[in-house]
Amino acid sequence: MVNVGFICEGKTEQEIIESTNFQDWLNRNGLRCVNPVFDVAGSGNLLPHRLADIRDTLFRNGANIIVIITDLDQDECITVTRQRITQQDSQVVIVAVKQIESWFLSDSTTLRRLFSDNTFEFINPEAEDNPFATLKRLFELKTQRGIGTKPMLARRMLKYGFSIENAAQHPNCTSANYFLTKLQTLASAN
Numbered sequence: 001m002v003n004v005g006f007i008c009e010g011k012t013e014q015e016i017i018e019s020t021n022f023q024d025w026l027n028r029n030g031l032r033c034v035n036p037v038f039d040v041a042g043s044g045n046l047l048p049h050r051l052a053d054i055r056d057t058l059f060r061n062g063a064n065i066i067v068i069i070t071d072l073d074q075d076e077c078i079t080v081t082r083q084r085i086t087q088q089d090s091q092v093v094i095v096a097v098k099q100i101e102s103w104f105l106s107d108s109t110t111l112r113r114l115f116s117d118n119t120f121e122f123i124n125p126e127a128e129d130n131p132f133a134t135l136k137r138l139f140e141l142k143t144q145r146g147i148g149t150k151p152m153l154a155r156r157m158l159k160y161g162f163s164i165e166n167a168a169q170h171p172n173c174t175s176a177n178y179f180l181t182k183l184q185t186l187a188s189a190n
Helices: 011-018 020-028 046-061 078-085 103-104 107-116 131-142 150-159 164-169 174-189
Strands: 003-006 031-039 065-071 090-094
Touching: 003 011, 003 174, 011 020, 011 031, 011 065, 011 150, 020 031, 031 046, 031 090, 031 174, 046 065, 046 090, 065 174, 103 107, 103 150, 103 164, 103 174, 107 131, 107 150, 107 164, 131 150, 150 174, 164 174
Parallel strands: 003 031, 003 065, 065 090
Antiparallel strands: none
């Protein structure tokens, strides 16, 4: 069993990591989540000098590896985002393209359930500059209801069955697929 500490850019990522669905997936794949799951409240806080104490806490709590989850946002490319955070020993940086909410757009199974639309599919979720705004429009159009804040959307998606596994199966959501594949590689390497 590999012990993984998670550092999240925001509350949405933290909600996903702490979800029962994801915790079950970790266990099935030989991984264990080390508590607490940290929310650093913004990508600007994902800098080496701000992460040192968090990393120390996770290692003291038994982490073998630390996974940082952040959004690409307006960075030019994933490499730029990773360089800003910098590489550290026993650390992996996962970058959601463009934002973590693109993973929600990729989970057709859950959105079909929420929209009562058995044919719904979003073709290119990672091409959306602002997937949260896209989801907001879709929810208003399909359900005549808003979605509130990003963490509220995350809780709603999770309640209706969102899983990174579903998102990773979407042919145009490579960052979710990379995330799960990278975690499985970490498990098999130990």
